[in-house]
Amino acid sequence: MENYTKYRLKEIDELAPFLAETDDIFVVACNKCFKEFESLEEPDCGEFVEMAKGQGKNVTGALKVDFLCNKVQTEKKLKDAIPEGTKSIFVVSCGLGVQTVAELKDLPVYAAANSLNYRGHHGMALTKKACEACAQCYLNMTGGICPIIDCSKSLVNGQCGGAKNGKCEVDSNKDCAWEKIQNRLAQQGRLDELKAMPVQVRDYSKINFELINDYVTSIRESRFAGYYGGVHPSERKELSEKYSLVAFPEPETVVIPLAQHAGAPANPVVAVGDSVKVGQKIGEAAGFISSPIHSSVSGTVIAVEERLHPTRGGTALSVVIKSDGKDTLDPSVKPNKPLEELTPDEIIDIVREAGIVGMGGAGFPTSVKLKPGKPIDAVILNGCECEPLLTADHRVLLEFADSVIYGLRAMLKAVNAPKGIIVIEDNKPDAVELLTAKTADIEDIEVVTARTKYPQGAEKMLIKRVMGRQVPSGGLPADVGCVVGNVSTAKAIADAIRTGMPLVERVVTVTGEKIKKPGNYIVKIGTSIKALVDYCGGTTDEDVIFKSGGPMMGIDLPELDVPVIKATNGVIAIEPDVSQEVACIKCGRCVDVCPMELSPLYFSKYADSENWLGMKEKNVMDCIECRSCEYICSSKIPLVKKIKAGKNMVRGMK
C-alpha cells in the first residue's frame, strides 16, 4: 500500500539554531495520517525528544495526538497537557498541525518537521493515482490517463518527442504518458478523437480563493451544527414522503412476538383456541423493564410458539392469531378521563397498560422513561427522523399533529416538566410549519427546527442540539433534566388516553430504490413484512437486500416472513453493498464524524487483536452505534460489528 504520510522530521542542522534559542520544550507529535494503520507507535516523537536532549535541552513533556489538524479534538487534548514553565512548543507534524497548535497556544510554536511535497493531491484510498486539481479535467480526451500527472512535462497536446523506447526522457523509470494515451485510445478505437482534438491551452488562472474559503466555511458550519461530528447521507426521502398514510388491508393472520421491547419478554396470557378481540391483552409485562402485548385483530389464537423475529436474529415466543376480519373491539378499550383530570400516576399507568414503548426503533418502555426519579425541565419530542429514506414520523407529524401535541402534553404532565420541545429537521418544512402553527397558542410547547444532520435523533445529540447540555458518559437524559420521546410514541400515548386503544398498530414506511411502489402505511402489529412488500408491488429486481429500519441503523432482514413489531418504523429494499474490508489507512474521517467524539479506528485495531481492555479505555461503552463511522470509512471496515463484540467483552469484564 502507498504511504502518504505528510511529514518528515527536519535535520538536526536545521533545527539546532531554533533549539539553541529556547529551552523547556514541550513536544506535540501527530500520529500521522494516510498510511496503513500498522502501529500505535510512530517513532518521530521519540527521535525529536532525543535530538532536543542531545542539544542539552530540557523537555517538559511530550504528547502524541491523532489527527492534530482536528482542531476541536486537539484543543481538548492540549487543554491541560502543557506543564507550567514550558517556554516553547515543538510540533512534529505537517504544516496543518503546526498551524493548528500555533493558533491554539500563545507560546512560541516551532515546526520540527517538513511536510512532504507530493505532486498532485491523491484521493482517499492510498493509490498511485493522483489529481493535481487543474480545474479543467482532460481525462475525457486522453482515455482516462492524466496528462498533467503522468507526463513529466504536463503536456496537454501530445508527446514532446523526447521519449526513448516508450520511456520518459526526464525520468527513464516512467512510461511516456502520451504513448500510454495513444495506446489506450487505439485500443478503444478512438484515435480519430485525438486527431480531431483542438489545441488545448492550460488555464492557470482559475484559482478562486474566495470560493474555496466560502466552501470550507459552509462545510465547517454544517459539520459542527448543533453538535460535533455527524454525517449527511443522501436522504432519498422524496421516494415516499409525499404519499399520505394508507391503512394496510386486514391481514389474514398476525404473528405477534412477546419480545418487542427492551427488557424482559412478556408472558403469554392466552392459549391456542382462545378467541381474542382488538386491544385485548395477550401478554403480561414480566418485570419493571418490560411491556404488555395486545392483539391487533379479532379472531382465534392458532399457535403460541417460537417464530422468526425481525430484529433479534433467531426466534422468539409469539402468539399467532387468525383474524375473523371483523375488527371487534375488546371491552377494555374505552376512553379515559380527559387529560386535565388525570394525575401523573394515572397517565403513567395508562401508558404502561397500553404497552407503549419507544417507537423510534429502540423499543424502551415509555412508562419507565416517564418515571425518571429526577426533576425534569424539558420533554423533547424527536421528530427529526434523521435516518435516510424513512418518512413515517414525517407523515405522523403531518396527519396526526393534534395527537402528537396531545401526547406531548400528557408526557409533560406525567413528569411535571415546564416545557415541551418538538424538534423537526429542516428537510420537513411542511411539518415545521404545521406544528408551529398548531402550537402557537400553547405556552409551554415550542417547535425547534434543526439543520438536517445524522444522527440528530439520537437522544444525546438531540439534547446537546436543543438544550446545549452534555449527557455524562454512561448517563441518561434524566441526569441533565430531560426526557426524550419519539413523535409516534406521543401519538400512541394520545390514542391510549383518548380512545383507550393500546399500541396495536403503527406507521411503517416501505421504501428504497428497489421497491416498485413506495408508501407509508398504518399497519397492524404482527402483519407479515412479506405481505407489506408484496402489497407495494415487490422489488424491481432480485439484486436486493431488505432492512428493518433505515439504511444507517436498520437491521438486515435475511427472511421476509417476519412480523412488523412496535419498533418497525420502516422496511427498505436497497442495493446490496459488495465492498470488502481493506486495511485502515488512518484517514481520520471516523474521528471526524463520531458524534460521541470517540476514536473508532482504535476499536477496529483493538477488536482485531482482541485487546478488550484497550477498547474499554477508549470508551467503547459510550458508542451509540449510529454507524456514522462505518458509513464514512474509506476502507469499508465493519466497525459497528467490531464495536458490538468489544462491548460484549467489556460488559463481561465487570
Next chain:
Amino acid sequence: MLITKLKDRETLEALAAGKVFVVNCHGCKEVSFPEKEAAELQKEWLEADKITGVLTTDYICNPDNMKLRLERRRAQIDEANVVLVFSCGVGVQTVAEYLEGKKVCAGCDTYPLPGYQGVTPLDVDCDQCGECYLNLTGGICPITACSKSLVNGQCGGAKNGHCEVDSNMECGWERIYRRLAQIGRLDALKCPVQIRNFATDLNVSKE
C-alpha cells in the same frame, strides 16, 4: 478530498452521446460533491432513456472495491457507449484503468486547491511545500496565508492591512509580524533570505 463541480451542460451533453453508464462517487461528498446538480441531470437522462445504469457509491479511488462493484454491473456497462464518472480526477482514472477497453469520461472538474485542506476542512492550509517555514513566521504559513506565497516578507502592496490581490484577505505578512511581536520573536524576521525550493519529494511514497 478534492472539491469538484459539474462540467458545463453543453460539454456533458456532448460526452453523453448514445447510452451512458453513470458512476457517482459520494466518498468525499462531506467535503465536496455537487450531488444535487448531478442527480438532477441524471434524472433528466433517465427519463430520456439515455442511461443504462447508475452506480452511486463511495471511495471509487479504492481499486479493489471498485472492481467488485463494477463487475456486478458488467451488463449495464457493456450496454453503454460511454462510462461517465462524476468524481475527482483520481476516481475517473481508477475506473478508466479497470475498464481499459471502455470509453470512460469525467463529468466533473476539480477546483484548483491552493493548499491542502487536511483531514477536516480547516481554516488553515498547507501547500505541502516540503520545507516548512512556520518556525520563522510564528506558525502562520507564508505560502498559503500570502496570496503571492512570499517567503521574505511583505510585498508592500497591502492597503489597510488587506491584500492587494484579494481585499477580503488580511495581509499574511502583517499577521506574521503581529504574531511574532506578540510572542516576542521579531528577531526571527532578521534571519537570512529564504529561497523556495520547488522540487517535489518524488520518491517519498516509494520509501
